Amino acid sequence: MSRRSLARRLIEAHLVAGKPVVGDEVGIAVDQVLLTDTNGTQAWLQFEAMGFPRVVPDRVVTYIDHNVYQVDSRNSDDHRYLQTASRRYGAVFSKAGNGICHQVHVETFAIPGQTLLGTDSHTPLCGAAGMFAIGAGGLDVAVAMGGGPYFFTMPAVTRVWLTGALRPWVTAKDVILELLRRLGVRGGAGRIFEYAGPGVASLLLAQRMTIANMGAELTLTTSLFASDEVTRSYLTRLGRGDAWRPVGPDADADYDDHLELDLSAVGPLVALPGSPDRVVPVEEVAGTPVEQVMVGSCTNGSWHDMAAVSAVVRGRTVHPSVSFVLFPGSHRILETMAREGLLAEILATGATVSEPTCGSCAGIGHVPAAGTRSLRAFNRNFPGRSGVKDDEVYLCSSVVAAASALTGAITDPRTLGPEPPVALPARFAASTSGFVAPDGAGEVVRGPNIKPVPLAEPVAETLEADVLLALGDKVSTDDISPSGAAVLVFRSNVPAIAEHTFKYVDPEFVARAKAAGRGIVVAGEHYGQGSSREVAAIAPMFLGVRAVLAKSFARIHRANLINWGVVPLTFDDPAARELVGRDDRLRFEGFRAALAAGAPVTAVNVGTGARFTASCPLTPRERDILLAGGLLAHTREAA
Ligand code: MIC
Ligand code: SF4
Numbered sequence: 001m002s003r004r005s006l007a008r009r010l011i012e013a014h015l016v017a018g019k020p021v022v023g024d025e026v027g028i029a030v031d032q033v034l035l036t037d038t039n040g041t042q043a044w045l046q047f048e049a050m051g052f053p054r055v056v057p058d059r060v061v062t063y064i065d066h067n068v069y070q071v072d073s074r075n076s077d078d079h080r081y082l083q084t085a086s087r088r089y090g091a092v093f094s095k096a097g098n099g100i101c102h103q104v105h106v107e108t109f110a111i112p113g114q115t116l117l118g119t120d121s122h123t124p125l126c127g128a129a130g131m132f133a134i135g136a137g138g139l140d141v142a143v144a145m146g147g148g149p150y151f152f153t154m155p156a157v158t159r160v161w162l163t164g165a166l167r168p169w170v171t172a173k174d175v176i177l178e179l180l181r182r183l184g185v186r187g188g189a190g191r192i193f194e195y196a197g198p199g200v201a202s203l204l205l206a207q208r209m210t211i212a213n214m215g216a217e218l219t220l221t222t223s224l225f226a227s228d229e230v231t232r233s234y235l236t237r238l239g240r241g242d243a244w245r246p247v248g249p250d251a252d253a254d255y256d257d258h259l260e261l262d263l264s265a266v267g268p269l270v271a272l273p274g275s276p277d278r279v280v281p282v283e284e285v286a287g288t289p290v291e292q293v294m295v296g297s298c299t300n301g302s303w304h305d306m307a308a309v310s311a312v313v314r315g316r317t318v319h320p321s322v323s324f325v326l327f328p329g330s331h332r333i334l335e336t337m338a339r340e341g342l343l344a345e346i347l348a349t350g351a352t353v354s355e356p357t358c359g360s361c362a363g364i365g366h367v368p369a370a371g372t373r374s375l376r377a378f379n380r381n382f383p384g385r386s387g388v389k390d391d392e393v394y395l396c397s398s399v400v401a402a403a404s405a406l407t408g409a410i411t412d413p414r415t416l417g418p419e420p421p422v423a424l425p426a427r428f429a430a431s432t433s434g435f436v437a438p439d440g441a442g443e444v445v446r447g448p449n450i451k452p453v454p455l456a457e458p459v460a461e462t463l464e465a466d467v468l469l470a471l472g473d474k475v476s477t478d479d480i481s482p483s484g485a486a487v488l489v490f491r492s493n494v495p496a497i498a499e500h501t502f503k504y505v506d507p508e509f510v511a512r513a514k515a516a517g518r519g520i521v522v523a524g525e526h527y528g529q530g531s532s533r534e535v536a537a538i539a540p541m542f543l544g545v546r547a548v549l550a551k552s553f554a555r556i557h558r559a560n561l562i563n564w565g566v567v568p569l570t571f572d573d574p575a576a577r578e579l580v581g582r583d584d585r586l587r588f589e590g591f592r593a594a595l596a597a598g599a600p601v602t603a604v605n606v607g608t609g610a611r612f613t614a615s616c617p618l619t620p621r622e623r624d625i626l627l628a629g630g631l632l633a634h635t636r637e638a639a
Contacts, residue, residue, distance in 0.1 A: 002250060003250045003251070003252050003253045003254045004249065004250045004253055004254070005157045005159070005194050005249045005250075005253045005254070005255055006130070006194055006224050006226055006247065006248055006249040006253075007132070007155075007157045007192045007194055007222075007224055008020060008157060008253075009247075009249065009250070010113065010115065010132040010224075010247070011026060011028060011132065011154070013113070014028040014029045014030075014031075014115050014132070015027070015028060015029075016028060016029050016149045017149055017151070018151075018154070019154075020154045021154060022154050022155065022156045022256060023153060023154060023190075024153070024154050025151055025152070025153055025154070025619040025621065025622075026151070026152065026153075026154045027149035027150065027151045028115055028132075028149055028150055028152075029115065029149055030057050030115050030116075030117045030144040030149070030150050031057055031058055031059065031111075031114040031115045031116065032057055032058065032059040032060070032061075032105075032109060032111075032114055032115065032116045032117075032131075033055070033057050033059070033060040033061070033091075033116070033117050033118065033141060033144055033145055034060075034061050034062075034063065034101050034102075034105050034116065034117075034118040034119070034120070034123065035060070035061070035062045035063065035082075035091070035101075035118070035119045035141065036062075036063050036065055036066055036101050036118075036119055036120050037062075037063065037064045037065065037066050037067045037068075037075070037078060037079060037082060037491075038066045038067060038119075038120075038362075038488055038491045038533065039119035039120060039137070039138050039141075039491070039532060039533055039534055039535075040062055040063070040082065040119045040138070040141075041078050041081070041082060041450075041491050041492040042138040042453070042491060042492065042534055042535070042538070043119050043138035043139070043141045043142045043145070044062070044081070044082060044085045044086075044142075045450070045452075045453050045492065046138055046139050046142040046453055046632065047085075047089070047142040047145050047146060048085070048444070049453050049632060050142060050143070050146060050632070050635050052089070052142075052145065052146035052147075053089075054089050054090045054440070055089050055090040055091055055145045055146070056145065056146060056147030057144065057145065057147070059092070059109055060086075060090065060091035060092070060145055061091060061092045061093075061094055061101075061105065061109060062082050062083075062085075062086045062091050062092070062093050062094065063094040063098070063099075063100075063101035063104065063105075064079050064082065064093075064094065064095060064096040064097075064098070065094070065096075065098075065099065065100045065101050065104075065357050065358055066357070066358045066362050066364065066488060067079075067364070067485075067488050067489065067491070068096045068097065068355060068357040068358075068359075068364070069357070069359070069364050069365045069485065070485075070489075071485065071489070073447075074447070074448075074449040074489045074490075075489055076447075077447025077448060077449050077450070078447060078449060078450065078491070078492050079096060080445050080447060081444065081445060081446055081447055081450055081492070083436065084442055084443065084444045084445045085444045086436075086438055087436070087438050087439060087440075087441065087442050088438070088440065088441070088442055088443070088444050089145075089438070090438045090440060091145075091438055092435055092436070092437060092438065093435065093436040093438070094434055094435055095434045095435070095436065096355075096357070097331060097355045097356060097357070097434065098330065098331045098356070098434025098435065099301075099328075099329055099330030099331050099332065099333070099356040099357075099434070100297070100298045100301055100327075100329050100330065100356065100357065100358055101118065101120060101298070102118075102120070102122050102123065102125040102126065102209075102213060102298040102329075103125075103209075103298055103301055103302065103329030103330045103333070103356075104329075104330045104331075104332075104434075105118075105125075105126055106125060106126050106128065106129055106205075106209060107238055107330060107332055107428070108238075108240075108432070108435075110126045110129040110131055110235075110243070111131065111243050111245075112129055112130030112131060112227030112231060112243075112244065112245050112246070112247045113130060113131070113227070113245055113247040114131055114132070115131065115132045115133070115134075115150075116131050116132070116133040116134070117133075117134055117135075117136055117140070117141055117144045117150050118133065118134070118135050118136070118141070119135070119136065119137070119138055119141045119532060119534075120135055120531075120532055121135040121216045121530065121531050121532040121556060122135065122213050122214075122216050122298045122299075122379070123135040123136075123222075124212050124213065124215055124216060124220065124222040124223050125209050125212050125213035125298055126212075127212040127215075127222050127223045127224045127225065128205055128208035128209040128211070128212040128213075128223075128225050129205065129208075129225070129227060129231050129234070129235075130224070130225060130226055130227030130231060130247040130248075132222065132224070133212075133222055134150065134152065134221060134222050135216065135532045135556060136150060136152075136532060136556060136559065137532055137534040137537070137556060137559055137560035137563055138534040139534065139560075139563040139564075139630075139631045139632065140559060140563065140631075143631070143635075151619075151621060152221065152555070152559075153190065153555070155190050155191050155192045155220075155221040156190060156191050156192070156256035156257065157191070157192045157194055157255050157256050158191050158192065158193050158194065158255060158256065158257050158258065158259055159194055159196055159253075159255040159257075159258050159259070160179075160193045160194065160195045160196070160197075160259045160260075160261060161196055161197040161258060161259070161260045161261070162195060162196070162197040162198070162199030162200050162203075162261055162262075162263055163197055163198055163199050163260065163261070163262050163263065163264075164199055164262045164263040164264030164265065165199060165202045165263050165264055166202070166203075166263050166264070166266065167264055167266075167267075168414070168418065168419040169268060169399055169413040169414050169416075169419045170263075170266050170267060170268055170397075171207070171210070171268075171308075171397040171398065171399060172203060172206075172207035172208070172210040172211050173210050173214075173269075173299070173300060173377065173396070173397035173398070174266050174267065174268055174269045174397055175207075175210075175211055175261065175263065175266055176210060176211045176214040176215070176217075176218075177269040177270075177271060177276075177279045177395070177397075178261065178266050178269060178279070179218060179261070180214075180217055180218060180271070180276055180277040180279055181269065181277065181279035181280075183218060183277075184277045185217060185218065185219060185275060185276060185277045185474065185526065185529055186219055186474075186525065186526045186529075186552075187218050187219070187277075188215060188218030188219045188220035188221075189219045189220075189526075189552075189554070189555065190221070190555070191220055191221065191256075192220060192221050192222050192223065192224060193215055193218075193220050193223045193224070193259075194223075194224045194225075194249065194255070195208070195211065195223070195224070195225050196226070196249070197260075199261075199262075199263045200225065200226075200228075201228070201229075201230065202263070203225075203230070204230060204234070204304055204424070205230055205231060205233075205234035206234075206302035206303060206304035206305070207304065208225045208230075209302060210299050210300060210302070210305075211223065211225075212224070212225065213298055213299045213379065214276075214299050214379050216379070216530075217276040217277070217379055217380065219526070219529060219554055219555065221555060226246075226247060226248035226249065227244065227245065227246055227247045227248070228246065228248070231244060232244040237424065237425065237426065237427055237428050238332075238427075238428050238430075239427065239428075239430050267281055267282070268281070268282040268396070268397060268399075268400050268412060268413060268414070269281060269282060269396070269397075270282050270284075270285050270375075270394050270395065270396045270400065270410060271381060271394065271395035271396070272285070272394060273373075273381055273383075273391070273392040273393050273394060274381065274382070274383055275381065275382065275474065276379065276380060276381060276395055282396070282400055282410065282411075282412045282413075283412055285394070285410045286409070286410050286411060286412050287409050287410065288373065288394075288409055288410045289321075289373065289408060289409045290322065290373045290374065290375040290394070290404055290408065290409060290410060291321060291322060291323065291368065291369065291372040291373060291374070292322065292323045292324075292325075292366065292368050292372065292373070292374040292375070293322055293323070293324045293325075293374075293375045293376070293401050293402075293404055293405040294324075294325050294326075294327065294360055294361075294366065294374065294375075294376045294377065294378065294401070295309050295325075295326050295327070295376075295377040295398045295401045295402070296325075296326055296327025296328065296329065296354070296359065296361070296377070296378065297327065297329075297358065297361040297376075297377070297378040297379055298329065298358070298361075298379070299377070299378060299379040300377040300378065300397070300398045301327055301328055301329025301330070301333070301356070302329055302333065303333045303336060303337075303424070303425070303428065304422060304424070305329075305377065305398040306326060306328055306333060306337055306342060306346075306398075307342060307422045307423070307424075308398050308399050308402070308422050309326060309346065309351075309398050309399070309401070309402040310337075310342045310345050310346050311420035311421070311422055312399055312402035312403060312406070312413070312416070312420065313345075313346065313349045313351065313402050313405065313406060314345050314349075314420075315345075315349075316349055316406050317349055317350055317406070318349050318350040318351055318405050318406065319405065319406060319407060319408030320408075321408050322404075322405050322408050323352070323366070324349075324350070324351040324352065324405040325351070325352045325353075325354055325359075325360070325366055326346065326351060326352070326353045326354065327354045327355075327356065327357065327358075327359045327360075327361070328353065328354075328356045329356060330356050331356050331431070331434050332428055332429050332430075332431060333356065333428070334353070334356050335429035335431055336425055336428050336429045337353075339425075339429060340425055351405070360376075360378075360386065360387075361376075361378045361379070361380070362385075362483045362484070362488060363384075363385055363386050363387035363482070363483035363484035363485065363488075364387075364483075364484065364485045364488065365485070367386060367387035367388050367484075368386055368387075368388060368391055368392075368393075369388075370388055370389075370390070371390075372392070373392045373393075373394065374386060374391065374392065374393045374394070375393075375394045375396055375400075375401055375404050375410060376393055376394065376395055376396070376401070377395070377396055377397055377398040377400070377401040378395060379395070380395075380478070380530065380531075381393035381394065381395050382476040382478040382479065382530060383478075383479070383504065384478065384479075384482055384483075384484075384504040385478045385482070385483050385484075387483070387484040387485070389504050394410065396410075399413045399419070400412075400413055403415075403416055449489070449490070449492055449493050450492045450493065451492065451493045451494060451495060451496075453494075453632065454494050454538065454541070454542050455629065455630070455632055455633055456541050456564050456565030456566070456629040456630040456632075456633060457565065457629050458565070458627060458628055458629040458633070459546075459565065459567060459591065459592045459595060459626060459627050459629065460546070460591060460592060461590070461591065461592045461593070462587070462588065462589055462590065462591050462592075463520075463546055463547060463567075463586075463587070463588040463591040464585065464586070464587040464588070464606070465516065465518045465519050465520050465546060465547075465585070465586065466516045466519050466520070466583060466584070466585050466586075467519070467520050467521075467522050467580055467581065467582055467583060467584045467585070467586060468509060468512055468513050468516060468519035468520065468521055468545065468582070469502065469505070469506060469509060469521050469522065469523075469582060470522040470523075470580060470581050470582040470584075471505070471521070471522065471523040471524065471527075472523070472524045473523075473524035473525040473526060473551070474524070474525065474526050474529060475505075475523050475524075475526075475527050475528065475529070476528070476529050476530035476531070477528055477529070477530045477531045477532075477533050477536040477557060478530055478531065479502065479504065479505050480501065480502060480528070480536035480539075480540065481497065481500065481501055481533055481535045481536045481539050482500060482503055482504060483531075486500070487500045487503075491535060494535070494538055494539060494542050495542070497535055497539055498510070498538075498539040498542045498543055500539075501513075501539045501540060501543060510543060513540075513543040513544050513545065514543065514544070516544060517544050518544040518545075518546050519543075519544055519545055519546070520545065520546065520547050520548070520549060520586055521540065521545055521547075521548045521549070522548075522549045522550070522577070522580050522582075523548065523549070523550040523551070524550065524551045524577060525550070525551045525552045526551075526552055526553070526554055527548060527550035527551075527552070527553050527554065527557065528553055528554045528556070528557025528558065528560075528561075529554040529557070530554070532556045532557075532560075534560045534563075534564070536557060536560065537557065537560035537561045537563070537564040537566055538560075538564050540566065541564045541565060541566050541630075545566055546566060546567065547566065547567040547568075547569055547588075548561060548566060548567070548568055548569065549569045549570075549571065549580070549586075549603075549614055550568070550569070550570060550571070551570065551571055551574045551577060552570060553568050553570070562618070562622050562625055562626045562630075562631075563625060563630055563631040564630045564631075565626060565628075565629040565630035565633065567591075567595065567616055567626065568616060569601065569614040569615065569616050570614060570615055570616070571612065571614055572600055572612070572613045572614060572615055573612065573613075576612035576613075576614075579605060579608070579610040579612055580605060584605050584606070584607055584608070585605070585606040585607060586603050586604070586605060586606065587603065587604045587606050588601045588602070588603050589602065589604070592627065595616055595618070595623065595626065595627065596623065596627060598617070598618065598623070600613040600614065600615045601613065601614055601615070601616070
């Protein structure tokens, strides 16, 4: 008798290639696709470059949500491209201000049991509603838009058994921060977390969304909750009760491993600046002055978050030295806040309510003043992400944020007395005016900021090149290609965005790479964690990086490197990392032949004479793509 986890059931129901054996490559059919105005712009350009006539999946949606605050017309030019391309090729277009892709998608399009592929690393949010939702790089998404499968390594499925119930002032954000505290940002690599147990029923859909969404920070492939009565009630409030269907694991399902979490043992937590896993109890940092407090992003932009904040701040005043900004996750939430009177209450406290966008989460707007601290109910605090070097961004729940906005210092909300109740509206506002349906007509308008998609070169027979950078562990894609308005504006313009590569890590990197012509980047564990941004592979490729040599790679970034013809090599002996420093010259004899044969490559440090081996385990599909010089070149070869 089969006893399959929900993850396995959904993968098997969509399987088009491979066998779902942990560690093997599988290909699944994609029912829905979401794209953003950052990574999604490249994905659309690549979709066009591959010559597809029309999108194939049932539902493709392009969201304008990241690049919404502008300094000039370049983002709007890209938005016009995205709108005209969506119209022409068959995608729904979600206008600027309609909300953050993940929140809007779960509200409007989520269907339990279906698959969703997104150009954004937080796409797993829809796993809260029983969708199999994964984030990927632009090229993989472009292929899926054209009707191709999505390929990934079959993850191990962990059952996360939740018991108990959250205590007052403790939130779903604290649950995921607790998991980050225990497991670290690499803790979920190669895994899916499937939440189950008696504690699950007490979690609202919005709370499940926070947990599924921020599984990205654990590097999970995705997270899943069964679709149950809570899911049905959420969809019904949205007027979409007919989209509901029960999905769940088989009875007594088998899992690859197990983890247990007692919800009633979790307390309010805060992540210290630098990484989402530097988690401590709020008591440890209580009293730390903060100049800026924010609530929103795709992790904490739900109605429930906004209502919880309003319940805390109602009738009080934001501290004079604090800038307190809320980013509701969607227009529908903002409209509901207005209808239910929350907006007036919040505004009366002196808080600012922004357009429903990613906003300062991606370093766009509300950049903290140099040397000040920012407390954010968001998901990421990688160095520099807020838009200023040496920033100090703390992460917390919306109620810790609200309490701290009142006092001007990080505050344990339990000191405020009993937690005020939060009610769900009987119905969310039903407006769909932020969407434009496609009609297959019109011309695609390409603005002046859009430059052609570059092509990588095939892997060389022998690689000899300088080490342009030698880095440590946990290099994030924010380190490689930073967030922030000045950089994100160039997501459709590779030559321009390449100029910002590694800008906070080493401002001389670009000049050195250009002078060298070709090069290698060396790093430690978990290279490329965080965002799915493909430009973190394209820009280094464009600057001549031909290989990255690391102790390990994050899943999406490794796939992006292969798709762009950059060889992701891992040290066979991690200690060999110490044999290589910046400006060393490395020589890989028989490079291409070794990759083609699946054999380790031997590297010689030309200056010191030191030798070591490195490997690049590839599936046959990945090998063909990499040797051809990336997926675009490979697709052309195949055509
Ligand atoms: C992020 O949170 O870092 C982003 C901006 O949403 C990215 C997407 C991008 O860089 O285009 C992500 O999470 O994938
Ligand atoms: Fe937007 Fe932030 Fe979510 Fe990324 S993490 S999609 S920038 S809200």
